Amino acid sequence: MNINLAVSGLNASDSPGPGLGIIKCLRNQTRFNIRIIGLAYDAKEAAIYVQEACDEVYLLPYPSAGTEAFQKRVRTIVQKARINFFLPALDSELTNFLSMEEELSELGVTTFLPTREMIEMRSKIKLQDLCKKAKLKYPKTIEIGSFDQLFPAARKLGFPCLVKGIFYEAVLARNDGDLEKGARSISSRWGFPLLLQQWVDGEEFDIALAGDGKGKILGMTAMKKMQLTEKGKAWGGMSIHSEDLFSCAQRLVKQLQWRGPMEVEIMRNEKTNEYHLIEINPRFPAWIFLSHGAQCNLPEILLRHVYDKIPLKQTPILGKPGTMFMRYSQDMIISMPEYESIMMFGELHRNAPPTATKTTRRKKRET
Numbered sequence: 001m002n003i004n005l006a007v008s009g010l011n012a013s014d015s016p017g018p019g020l021g022i023i024k025c026l027r028n029q030t031r032f033n034i035r036i037i038g039l040a041y042d043a044k045e046a047a048i049y050v051q052e053a054c055d056e057v058y059l060l061p062y063p064s065a066g067t068e069a070f071q072k073r074v075r076t077i078v079q080k081a082r083i084n085f086f087l088p089a090l091d092s093e094l095t096n097f098l099s100m101e102e103e104l105s106e107l108g109v110t111t112f113l114p115t116r117e118m119i120e121m122r123s124k125i126k127l128q129d130l131c132k133k134a135k136l137k138y139p140k141t142i143e144i145g146s147f148d149q150l151f152p153a154a155r156k157l158g159f160p161c162l163v164k165g166i167f168y169e170a171v172l173a174r175n176d177g178d179l180e181k182g183a184r185s186i187s188s189r190w191g192f193p194l195l196l197q198q199w200v201d202g203e204e205f206d207i208a209l210a211g212d213g214k215g216k217i218l219g220m221t222a223m224k225k226m227q228l229t230e231k232g233k234a235w236g237g238m239s240i241h242s243e244d245l246f247s248c249a250q251r252l253v254k255q256l257q258w259r260g261p262m263e264v265e266i267m268r269n270e271k272t273n274e275y276h277l278i279e280i281n282p283r284f285p286a287w288i289f290l291s292h293g294a295q296c297n298l299p300e301i302l303l304r305h306v307y308d309k310i311p312l313k314q315t316p317i318l319g320k321p322g323t324m325f326m327r328y329s330q331d332m333i334i335s336m337p338e339y340e341s342i343m344m345f346g347e348l349h350r351n352a353p354p355t356a357t358k359t360t361r362r363k364k365r366e367t
Contacts, residue, residue: 001031001032001307002032002035003033003034003084003085003303003307004034004035004037004081004082004083004084004085005026005034005036005037005083005084005085005086005087006037006038006077006083006085006086007019007022007023007026007037007039007088008038008039008040008041008087008088008089008090008093009088009089009090010039010040010045010046010048010053010057011042011045011046011047012045012047013046014230014231014233015229015231015233015286016286016327017045017047017089017286018090018283018284018286018288019089021284021285021286021287021288022087022299023036023038023047023053024289024292025288025289025291025297025298025299026299027052028292029292029297029299029300029303031300031303031304032300032303032307035055035056035351036053036054036055036056037054037055038054038056038057038058039058039060040057040058040059040060040342041060041061043059043339043342046332048338048348049332049334049338049339050332055349055351056081056347056348056349056350056351057342057350058073058077058080058081058347058348059342059346060074060093061073063092063096067096067099071096071100075103078107078109084108084109084110085111085306086104087111087299087302088113088283089283089284092168094113094114097111097113098119101113110306112213112259112260112302112305112306113260113282114211114256114258114259114260114262114282115259118256118258118282119282121256122252122282123166124141124164124166124279125143125166127141127277127279128141130252130255130256130280131277133255134251134252134255135251136251136252136275136277137274137275137276137277138276138277139197139199139200139267139276139278140157140197140198141195141196141197141198142156142157142195143194143195144192144193144195144196145192145193146192147183147184147187150179150180150183151176151179153196154179154196157196157197157198158198159175159179160172160199161196161197161199162195162196162197162198163179163182163183163186163195164194164196164197165186165189165190165195166190166192166193166194167190168189168190169186169231170231171185171186171231172232200267200269200278201269201271202267202269203224203225203270204225204228204265204266204267205222205223205225205240205265205267206222206237206263206264206265206285206287207220207221207222207223207245207249207262207263207265208220208221208223208261208262208285208287208288208290208291209221209253209262209298210260210261210262210301210302210305211253211256211257211258211259211260211262212305213257213259214257215257215258216253216254216316217249217250217253217316218301218302218305218316219298219301219302219317219318220246220296220316220317220319221291221294221296221298221318222239222241222242222245222246222249222319223237223238223239223240223287223290224237224238224240225237226238226324227326233286234285234286234287234327235326235327236325237287237324238321238323238324238325239293239294239321239323239324240321241318241320244275245266248264248266248275249264252264252277261282261283262280262283263281263283263284263285264279264280264281265278284298284299287327289325290319290323290325293323293325294319294320294321294323295319295320296319296320301317
């Protein structure tokens with residue numbers, strides 16, 4: 001089956017987007033013949049120029065340009081690239097894509113995304129309520145709306161604590177200096193409110209999964225973080241099997257009736273051995289390629305569920321334990337014509353779509 005699939009999140013810095021990992025999963029699956037259309041917000045997003053990644057790339061306007069500009073550009077891209085499946089990979093763009101869901105369907109574009117209600121229920125502000133319903137532990141968290149509330153809130157929690165943006169970023173604060181620096185840095189990019197969260201000392205785990213929209217998990221890969229960047233992002237890890245983590249994920253997906261990709265971040269307290277939910281992200285994580293290595297290719301599982309209409313198994317596909325991933329940096333040589341194409345026209349066409357031969361067309365008519 002042929003699919004023209006659009007995927008975003010092509011930034012590949014020290015805090016990379018999920019796009020390149022998703023693309024690598026799709027390039028390594030065998031069920032579908034997929035043409036990859038990359039969606040980027042900046043001409044300097046490195047995955048644009050990875051030769052084996054995208055067949056075509058199109059620039060999208062920044063969210064600050066407004067919904068109307070975004071929708072107009074998406075309509076143009078859908079027509080030009082003949083897209084028939086969208087797989088958004090960034091939290092901040094989901095609202096825009098959901099606002100077009102009905103229109104995209106009329107244009108022949110398939111999506112498999114959580115609803116607005118699901119996204120709201122798993123937001124950082126609502127996580128405490130969700131954890132009560134799902135019977136999960138959640139670190140004490142205080143929402144602050146201004147700098148005046150910053151230090152009093154930190155006194156209630158004590159150090160160390162996390163300073164978190166409402167959408168992105170988290171900084172570990174060990175003292176007043178760290179606290180103020182982290183709060184000013186995050187608020188300058190994402191504004192208020194901010195969240196201060198009690199620090200849970202212990203082991204960090206990540207879960208990537210796909211939900212069927214009816215409360216069940218299609219596939220899941222759990223990973224123990226082994227290497228972290230200064231921002232706390234996983235730079236290396238190992239797939240694991242844990243009934244406790246699986247139980248946590250099941251309760252969350254059932255409570256949310258989650259539809260589509262999800263990432264769950266969990267800490268295990270080293271003193272009490274209790275699991276604490278830290279965060280839920282409504283998309284695949286940057287380390288998603290590990291799911292393919294663990295024989296649980298989640299983007300492929302998602303597509304098979306959508307297109308093959310395979311009945312859900314009694315138990316989901318789980319990633320096999322003992323597979324490691326390590327991220328590394330590398331330099332790329334980029335040709336000026338490629339960069340100029342993105343800068344001047346907002347498009348890059350690397351591989352021309354295959355043209356049907358007479359024999360191919362005849363076989364299709366016979367079928």
